[in-house]
Amino acid sequence: MSYGLITPEELRLRLDVGETPVMIDVRQPEEHQEIHIPNSILIPLDTLPSRIEELEHFKEHEIILYCRSGGRSGKACEYLYARGFNVLNLVGGMLEWKTK
DSSP, X not given: OOSXXXXXXXXXXXXXXXXXXXXXXXXXXHHHHHXXXXXXEEOOGGXXXXXXXXXGGGXXXXXXXXXXXXXXXXXXXXXXXXXXXXXXXXXXXXXXXXXX
């Protein structure tokens, strides 16, 4: 693994102090509609290759990716990291986010 990790606690602390990180939800639209981290961008994993140009202006920023449990976002992190993006995977995904 060559990308970084961020815990829900670390992300909450950053949000609490007013940081506005780029956050990408790689779940499906119905999952995002049910619950999501405010201000995150929905780009389902299966559409990421065709939508990567939307992220080019974030290439110099850190991007936090999340999904339900961390698996899909891990794949998205690998894909984006290989293309020069600075990415972090949310440990445990929304399952951990909801319980903290």
